[in-house]
Amino acid sequence: MSEPVLSRFLRLIAFDTQSSETSGLHPSTPGQKVLADALASEFRAMGVSCRVTEQACLYAEIPATEGLENLPALGLIAHLDTSDAVSGKDVRASVVTWEGGDIPLGKSGLTVRPPDRMKGMRIVVTDGTTLLGADDKAGIAEICTFCERILEEKRPHGPLKIAFTPDEEIGEGTLFFDYAGFGAKFAYTLDGGAIGGIEYENFHAARAKVCVSGLSAHPGGAKGRMFNAQTAAMEFHSLLPPAEVPEHTSGREGFYHLCAMKGDVSYAELDYLLRTFDSDDMENRKNLLLSAASFLNKKYKREAFRVEIADQYRNMREFIEKVPFLTEHAFEAMKRAGVTPFTSLIRGGTDGAKLSRNGLPCPNLCTGGYGAHSRTEFACVEEMESCVQILLNLADVFREHAVRA
Ligand SMILES: [Zn+2]
Incomplete structure (x- = not known):
């Protein structure tokens, strides 16, 4: 038996x-x-x-x-x-x-x-x-x-x-x-x-690392000189759709998930997981990150933002x-x-x-x-x-x- x-x-x-x-x-x-x-x-x-x-x-x-x-x-x-x-x-x-x-x-x-x-x-x-x-x-x-x-x-x-x-x-x-x-x-x-x-x-899955280069200066004499990578990173994040996060999505909806962040004045990093069921939508998500970086680079007239994207699974x-x-x-x-x-x-x-x-x-x-x-x-x-x-x-x-x- x-x-x-x-x-x-x-x-x-x-x-x-x-x-x-x-x-x-x-x-x-x-x-x-x-x-x-x-x-x-x-x-x-x-x-x-x-x-x-x-x-x-x-x-x-x-x-x-x-x-x-x-x-x-x-x-x-x-x-x-x-x-x-x-x-x-x-x-x-x-x-x-x-x-x-x-x-x-x-x-x-x-x-x-x-x-x-x-x-x-x-x-x-x-x-x-x-x-x-x-x-x-x-x-x-x-x-x-x-x-x-x-x-x-x-x-x-x-x-x-x-x-x-x-x-x-x-x-x-x-x-x-x-x-x-x-x-x-x-x-x-x-x-x-x-x-x-x-x-x-x-999910289609990709990981994106946003690297932000800042410029440190003595806070007492920083006017017009300091570029704070941390506040710049927060501004980057504010350009992403606030509802498209894991805690507000379900079913077929995709998201950007800020899974880790670290930084100081001179350098900051944001780690995102990109998730969606649709391959075109994945391209759109990647493009949004890239265009947010280029918008901010133009705004501050410096190459402060760099985005590295790696595909994970399909x-x-x-x-x-x-x-x-x-x-x-x-x-x-x-x-x-x-x-x-x-x-x-x-x-x-x-x-x-x-x-x-x-x-x-x-x-x-x-x-x-x-x-x-x-x-x-x-x-x-x-x-x-x-x-x-x-x-x-x-x-x-x-x-x-x-x-x-
Ligand atoms: Zn299992």
Whole structure:
């Protein structure tokens, strides 16, 4: 008998795999390698061949059922690490059958209120001192359970390719990704939230550094001589649209986010994140920064402002739209599991966006985890079970379509 997704999930969240933006190592923390090795042993015990790289990326593959070797390979990807925002060490989870009302999290004073549709379902919560780690150990548990079940039930399937990547939360999950070795031409990441969710649109992202050169002078004798870089930087910022900031935008709206500033009289720096779903709009945003700088340079008759812009990641929509069957098949797999599919926007980046840009189109599927990166993170057991069923159905849908084609 295959292991229930819940007990597998509870085993996985006991591993501390918080990634670190500052260690400079690959993987950024040793716990991720420990988890990858443990998962490799589990795969081998199932009879699935796999390897773990030095950078803690796990690749596993299940060969196609005899006669289906020519089917296109189906790739499934999840990440090993947890957010560096909240500790994931010594997670003390409990499973509550929810009958309504707030679920208290240990003695922390925090509570969780699941959506009404989860009444009577089992909810996995923390004690309020750590995150849960459903992001993304729910995804890993679901993929492993799927593998175990497809083998046990002897369901016919095409080639299956699995990857568990490190350091997704610090944006380095695809740094060492072995595209050729992975062996699939498309994949799904299991790194989403609410059941039924499919995500294939994320931000276009760029970073802009505005450098302001000032001129220092003794304040007592500065008249007509000092050029204060800090006040000049504030003037620059005042030229940007005040409503287009993270705290005033949602849905499809983009923003300029002043994420850091520093300075003194002689030099100041403003760091902006530019975000939008539309590539033309991204160009407009970059141009606004450049024209604000040139306006102020003219106004003060000095080359005080300089803008450096670097692209970060792209909206994956343009890559996913070229392979529409990926979303169509996921919709079909969900409907067969009795789940109503819906698409949602990722107001951020994802490893799937980088994979898609590098030629591995990769929409993101739900996991049944909620409240990621927080102490109120929780997971719904019945939804995690549905996610396993969705993966089984997905393998069926791919087989049926390929056989028909
Ligand atoms: Zn995640």
